[in-house]
Amino acid sequence: MRADQILHPTPEGLYCPPGDFYIDPVRPVHRALITHGHGDHARAGHGVVLATAQTLDIMAIRYGQDFAGQRQVANGPLRIHDTTVSFHPAGHILGSAQIAIQPDKGPKIVVSGDYCRRPNPVCAPFEPVPCDIFVTEATFGLPVFCHPDPLQEMSRLTASMAEFPDRPHLIGAYALGKAQRVIALARQAGIDGPIAIHGALQNLCDYHIAQGIDLGPLVPATADTVTAQLVIAPPSAFASPWVQRFRDPVIGFASGWMQVRARARQRGVELPLIISDHVDWPQVTNTIRELSPSEVWITHGTEDGLMRWCELEGVAARPLRLVGYEDEPE
Template sequence: MVRVSTGGRVERKRRSCVQWRMIRFEDLLRPTPAGLYCPPGDFYVDPVAPVDRAVITHGHADHARSGHGAVLATRQTLAIMAERYGEDFTKARQGVAYGETATINGVEISLAPAGHVLGSAQAVVRWKGLTMVVSGDYKRRRDPTCAPFEPVPCDVFISEATFGLPVFVHPSDGDEIARLLRSLRQFPERAHLVGAYALGKAQRVIRLLREGGWDRTIYVHGALERLNRLYEREGIDLGPLAPATGLKAGALGGEVVIAPPSATRDRWARRFADPVVAFASGWMGVRARARQRGCELPLVLSDHADWPELIATFTELKPQEVWITHGREEGLLRWCELNDQPARALRLVGYDEDDDEVVAEDAA
């Protein structure tokens, strides 16, 4: 029998005799300047600097960096890292399927779907009866381009807090795509230029458009082409695509163009017919951000859990402790306090709240 106290210790009772083995949560995972470190396993989860051994939750650049000695991740995440950084992004790699268990120095590691982007995973770390789950980035709503989030019972749940304020309640994806399709009908003479992050968001927007009935060719910026092909190799049908290059001025009226966010403000965008500039992001629910980007059609499409999804996850899991990181920690800490959920803020640095924007800007 395993019982974990809110003070962060595991108490074990075996057979008829009582053996007390005091294990602190920090004995298994602890925050360090390089990221979350597992002392008994001697590995890091999503380290922000090159380390000897890393477990990577997903392929966004603020979580998946090159230069590690060895990397354990899903096969899809390893493929994404190789596509972005080259085949020599690490000295050794190990692909682990969802639900499969690997052991590193006596510590068990398994990966569960996170619902964030293709190949994204929660890192489930088990040692001496203690289970800690590092969510990475996650969302709870359906995404046609990746496996859905799976809750994993645990003693400690380490959660992101990107949208960790009650004001963040994202509308349905279908409603947002319907707004885009309605604009295409209203302005058939204008190109619709949608800014979307290169990994995950762009492919999701394309698939949602297909589900919404848009079967025409979608034009894409060159920075998206390699990742689009990777998604298609993984069985994600994106439909007819064409490069948005070599076009005359005033081109693609009535068509959809997908590009990294920075490209929508670049000279590259001037070739299109009076473009309606859209941007797909959870942050588009904040009017000031939409105005700052000069966005005519803000689309609230997030790859992160909103406030109700975060709270529903905590309520469903009921862990002994919640550790909150990279985002709006204060709101979630207050909710936990009011609902008798022990929690703490990790305040890890090096993670970007704006999804993959840094990579998208660089790629463009």
């Protein structure tokens, strides 16, 4: 069986005919396998959703208990029609997974979803899965993207807090994954006191704590007076009246895109923190070298740069040009 008969793009998303399922579909389908809980990958309305237990919990928190007709936890290898599928940690956010597809006849395909190779205190580390075809993201698929050590970025935050002790530091971070990672990194960097969080982060932070992730003392940033010097909020909050309660704040944003200075200026960011939950250029190219697949398929991101690299490395590659994927929507 040819690879494109095992997995190919459709308007709904990546479809596997021998298994009769879709991976991270952007429209409601009868059976969806979900890599992780971000809204551009995990959507409500499917007939059956198969995902890790944590991803299913996160989808229920975000969309309500009836987000799908049926839920199925991905425990161990599972038979789905003429395929065997398995889920493996992706290192992106809590519950994130790569999906391995082994048809009864044909090459083994691993769909990475979003993934990261740097240590992340709020989720399991990426697990390399040998495969014939590796489907990789290319969010930061250009050589210019070489992200620094996250703890190095957090040292810039602590230095700013020491330099401006009377100014609250408001850090924008996506509600799922990035916010909790920033909090955990702040603890590793020695910030032991209460951290204030926007109300939109409360339920997801509570879930991480219930899963055994120590985020330290958190206080709500919804009262009229917030005494904590460090405040974490979703980026959308910075365009709302909520931000006006803080006097002379230091505005920060934690994202891999903060390496692009124009983006930081456009957002009015005084303290850009280059902290990414995606692979940068060295990570994605080293991952391909490590797995040594016979072919690489490239999804959302800068496909041309990685295509050219694969060509120079003698690795067969092609773009999938999937639509509907972007930064985590707020």
